[in-house]
Amino acid sequence: MAQNQRKTAVPLQAPGTWANAQAILGLVLDHTRDAIVVQDVEGHIEWLNPAAEAMFGWSLDEALGKKPHEFILPPGMRPTTERLKSFRYNLNSNLFGRYHLTEHQRRDGSRFWNQQNFSVIDLGPLDHQKKIVITCRDVTDQVETEEELRRVQVDLQHAAYHDDLTGLANRKRLSEYFASNLVSERLKYHGIGVLQLDVDKFKEINDTLGHAAGDATLVHIADALHAACDPNDLVCRTGGDEFLLVCLRINDPDTLMDRAERLLSEISTPLPWKDQTIRIGISIGASLCTSGNCTGEALIQRADQALYAAKNRGRGQVVLYTKELGRAQKAQQQLARDLKSAVAEDQFEVHLQPQLLLPNNKITGCEALLRWNHPVRGKLAPGVFLETARKTGLMAEVDYISMNLSLDALVNLRENGFPDMCMSINVSCAILADSNYPGLLDWALQSRGLPASSVCVEILETTILEGGDLDVVTAVDRLKRLGVRVALDDFGTGYAGLAHMSAFDIDAIKLDRSMIGRLEHDPRNRVIIRSIIRLCALLNMKVIAEGVETNAQLEILRRAKCPLIQGFHLARPMEVDAMINWLRQHTMPKAPEKQG
Known part of the structure; x- marks a missing residue:
């Protein structure tokens, strides 16, 4: 039955009359967006509103007197004729007053997810005076979105262990x-x-x-x-x-x-x-x-x-x-002794790797990467000495050295024509567990005239897992109150990354290079990464893809609307002076403001 031909059963009467209230109710039921079905206690349809006609594809005249399970369930799910005939609502069951999700079928054969709520209207003591009212809503889009997110989480959990x-x-x-x-x-x-x-x-x-x-x-x-x-x-x-x-x-x-x-x-x-x-x-x-x-x-x-x-x-x-x-362990012990001297004698520097904002091809920041100028072995990357620092209890001191060198480098960049540049700093469990860290970071920023928003603190996902008694939620909250941004680093290498996204108030995630390295050859990996990027966009989180080494990887990420990338394809980590020269070649630096 066409909706423009339906009329409310009770015409409007004088204002304030019961008949008028019935007419208004009829208009509301006819025009509500939710489908409404009225049945007797044996399940026979007594009334459908237009939304129900549109949802199922059957008019009121066609459905009247039938039981819905005759035509709204897919063929393999329909009850037998005997069960249909004997069906009767149990008015004391837990069916009523709760939401139920069921897959139903329209007249044209298409299927959809129907969220239903059953209620009883008691018009009198007799059975025929009791009516079952079912409110229905098509939630197919919501169900499919939730299923996609669940699949992504299952994939990430499997990837965490394999x-x-x-x-x-x-x-x-x-x-x-x-x-x-x-x-x-x-x-x-x-x-x-x-x-x-x-x-x-x-x-x-x-x-x-x-x-x-x-x-x-x-x-x-x-x-x-x-x-x-x-x-x-x-x-x-x-x-x-x-x-x-x-x-x-x-x-x-x-x-x-x-x-x-x-x-x-x-x-x-x-x-x-x-x-x-x-x-x-x-x-x-x-x-x-x-x-x-x-x-x-x-x-x-x-x-x-x-x-x-x-x-x-x-x-x-x-x-x-x-x-x-x-x-050979003795050599490791020698490294520990050398590291202790390095901390005391300031044998460290930072190298910077730029980060590119893909939508406008603009360099917006750098990640600071610590290097140890060993007096005998030359420049050593963190992978050589950080584990030794952790074992010898020097990790927090190394972190503070890295923090100050990184902020000095940021001042250098800003004073040399790049006043909007930001800096990402890596931290460990040792420094996060220090309740004085936010205050010391705040003092370090203020003493250099740097806004807190110019710094992003990167926390490894494994730091969350292996932090022991570390209260990561509290540590992140302290940093957020300070005004700095917080990113979850190496996302996808630890367990239940999606859970970390919801548990911690973070601003960004960094996709681990192991995920980026598979982009060109693994369609399944591309689907996972696109899903993560879409989910982060919904949560107002930035995504940074690290370890981008080829133009093909960059273009895949660009099509996936990944906001930020860094990696060897853009530039290798370099000393601060080299970074300034690199930025001058790749961007137009702003002239420094004149002092009054």
């Missing part, structure tokens, strides 16, 4: 594995073997045959490791071309070395790829715990030291950890 390319476990899963009761028991009473593998000259495979060949190599190694596994063993991809196999039931060196040698032989077999052959070489470090006096972490460290020795011996080797290799 390597995207090979499907192997990652370091996070490895940590949980060693903490499990099964593995702890083996460590304590029986023994465990660990094999650490690294692909020899993997960069040459990528450079000569392309990244697709490199990926095929990694998958080939992963498959071989899987095949060598016993039940309850664990295979991990722990780095770009690094793998680790935990052999849960091996407790003697001969058996462990035999497995390592077989892996070396199998993986080194030439791999056919397209019309070429990939020749793969690997080095393996092995460690064994048989006395119950070592931890999983110690086993991995020993295997890593053995792997280092294997590579130094000419690659393509298997080396078992020995006490002699343990002496």
